[in-house]
Amino acid sequence: MNIIIKRDATTITPDGRVAGHDAGATLVRRFLRLFPGAQLVGPSPHHAAGFDVVPLEFIDPDDSVIINMDVLDSMDVWRTVFQESGGTQPRIMNFVWWPVHQLEHRVDRYSFALSCALFPTFAASERTASEVRDIVQKRTVSEISSLSKLDWVNLGFRVEHVHERQEPEVPIVLYPAIYLSPTKRPDLFKKIVEKVHARTPLKVEMRLQESHLISEKAMAFSRRSWIWVGPLTAERTSYYEALSHTTAFLATAEEEAYGLSYVEALGSGVVGIFPDLPWARALLPEGYPFLYNTEQGAEQLLYQAVTDPQSCRAQLDHLVGGSFLQWIADHHSDDAFDREVTTCVRTWFGE
Numbered sequence: 001m002n003i004i005i006k007r008d009a010t011t012i013t014p015d016g017r018v019a020g021h022d023a024g025a026t027l028v029r030r031f032l033r034l035f036p037g038a039q040l041v042g043p044s045p046h047h048a049a050g051f052d053v054v055p056l057e058f059i060d061p062d063d064s065v066i067i068n069m070d071v072l073d074s075m076d077v078w079r080t081v082f083q084e085s086g087g088t089q090p091r092i093m094n095f096v097w098w099p100v101h102q103l104e105h106r107v108d109r110y111s112f113a114l115s116c117a118l119f120p121t122f123a124a125s126e127r128t129a130s131e132v133r134d135i136v137q138k139r140t141v142s143e144i145s146s147l148s149k150l151d152w153v154n155l156g157f158r159v160e161h162v163h164e165r166q167e168p169e170v171p172i173v174l175y176p177a178i179y180l181s182p183t184k185r186p187d188l189f190k191k192i193v194e195k196v197h198a199r200t201p202l203k204v205e206m207r208l209q210e211s212h213l214i215s216e217k218a219m220a221f222s223r224r225s226w227i228w229v230g231p232l233t234a235e236r237t238s239y240y241e242a243l244s245h246t247t248a249f250l251a252t253a254e255e256e257a258y259g260l261s262y263v264e265a266l267g268s269g270v271v272g273i274f275p276d277l278p279w280a281r282a283l284l285p286e287g288y289p290f291l292y293n294t295e296q297g298a299e300q301l302l303y304q305a306v307t308d309p310q311s312c313r314a315q316l317d318h319l320v321g322g323s324f325l326q327w328i329a330d331h332h333s334d335d336a337f338d339r340e341v342t343t344c345v346r347t348w349f350g351e
Contacts, residue, residue, distance in 0.1 A: 001349065003035035004059060006077065007069040010040065016049035021232050021239050022178050022209060023260045024069065027097055027124075027155070031067060034338050041066075056080045061090040065349050069095045072108060074115040091349050097124040097155070099257045100131035102183075113139030116148060120348040122341060123152035125258040127282055151344050156334035157264045161236060162325075163244035165269045168203075171247040171306035174270065175206040176261050178232060180217045185252040188295070190221065192250060195299045197226060202306050205246070207232050243268035248305035248312075250298065251275060259283050267328045271305040271312045273298060285320055285327060 010028050011019040018029050018040075032038050032051050042053035059066065059081050066081070068074050071094045081090040094116055103109045113135045115121075123129035129152035136145050173193055180186045193204055204227040208218055213231055222229040233239040243264065248271040251262060256279045263283060266272050274280035275298075276291040284291075290305070290312070292298040305312050316324035 001345075002060075002064045003031070003038040003345070004041060004054065004064050004066045005031045005038060005069065006041040006056075006066055008041075010042075012040075012042070012048055012053065016047070020209075021236065023097060023155075023258075026260065027069065027095075030334065030337075034341065057084045059084075059090070061085050061088045065091045065093060065345060067093050067095050068119075069097060071096055071115055071121075072111050074119050075111075078119075092119045093345065093348065094119050094121040095124070096121060096128055096132055097257060098128075099255050100128060100135060101255060109135060110139050114144070116150070117144045118147070120149040120344070121151075122344055123150065124155050125282070126152055126154070127279065128152065128257045149348060151340065153337050153340035154332060155258050155260050155263075156332045156337045157260060157267060158334050159267065159329045161240045161264075162268050163240050166244050167309075168245050168247065171200075171202045171309070172245060173202055173204045173302065173306060174243075174246045174249040174265065175204065176249040176251055176265060176272075177253065178207060178209045178212070178261075180208065180212045180215060183254045185254060186217060186221075188252045189250055192252075192295060192298045192302060193227075194224075196302045196306065199303055200307055202226065202247075203228065205242070206230070207242075240264075240268060243270060246270045247309050248273060248302060250302050251280065252298075253279070255279055263328065263332045267325060267332065269313065269325060271309050271316075273301045273305060283332075285324075285331075287319055289315055289319065 005028055007024055007028055009024060013019045018025050039052045039054050041056055043055060045055060045058060046053050056077060061081050066077060068077055074092050074094055078090050078092055103112055116132050117136050117140045121132055123132055129150060132150060136148050175189055177184045196202060206221060206229045208229065212218060218229050221227050233242060249265050251272065251274045259279060262272060273290050276293050290301050292301055320327040
């Protein structure tokens with residue numbers, strides 16, 4: 001069985017590698033690693049570094065399964081491959097890895113619901129699976145919704161990537177997102193870190209996706225001498241190296257499908273300050289002490305994290321009765337993701 005991954009936003013570097021460290025790029029690389037010989041959908045056929053890029057029109061549906069990370073266009077993908085193959089039924093698995101609630105337009109919501117009813121769907125977290133199930137039941141008729149196949153697992157991260165901690169001389173606070181979109185609430189982040197900076201020395205690091213890096217909002221952040229705004233790290237190794245020097249992060253997002261970047265930071269020993277919201281609680285052990293409901297609460301928790309990170313980490317160890325880093329590794333390892341995805345592919349599509 002040949003696995004073919006489709007994510008239209010994927011960029012290939014000149015040396016043939018999948019570019020970027022956002023969740024989408026990370027997941028594409030994970031699928032390529034998980035399924036040796038897997039291919040990536042692209043506009044023209046060519047060889048890349050360890051994988052091939054093929055247009056939809058070149059796919060042979062007799063021995064291929066398409067993992068579609070775009071989901072909304074699965075019916076168009078089906079139609080294209082079906083017609084080009086002369087009438088052979090394509091096999092498509094939807095992969096939902098982003099918050100379903102971001103579908104604001106009625107057409108998108110109904111298209112998504114129909115896609116997830118017609119094609120087996122794998123979700124990147126329990127909360128996302130619940131959203132998928134709900135929208136399919138509400139936006140399709142029972143005859144169609146009864147056909148749906150749905151499974152899920154939390155994404156997790158590769159524990160072996162974590163570097164040994166190297167504490168910085170001046171505490172470093174991470175903006176734990178690569179976008180400055182309204183749902184991430186960057187203005188709230190800025191307001192809180194400015195208040196903490198007025199009380200104690202700290203630095204802020206923001207690594208942004210290119211289109212957000214050149215925005216006016218990014219420029220406003222960079223005018224502060226203690227805030228560094230730059231591009232995403234070029235290599236995974238340098239990404240985890242940077243996390244090993246990071247003291248704390250302040251999460252301000254209103255919603256996340258899972259929160260891979262937060263988990264990677266927590267697993268690297270970064271003290272995480274979270275809004276007291278369902279998406280955050282889903283990542284954390286019961287009783288996690290660094291959740292806030294107000295700006296004042298966030299300010300105080302971040303101040304505590306940058307002035308006494310060791311006691312914060314000790315609190316987390318005490319909470320789980322051992323090593324908090326090990327708790328994160330046990331509950332968010334990508335081993336479970338690898339196992340569940342491969343099981344679903346075999347179950348839904350055969351060997």
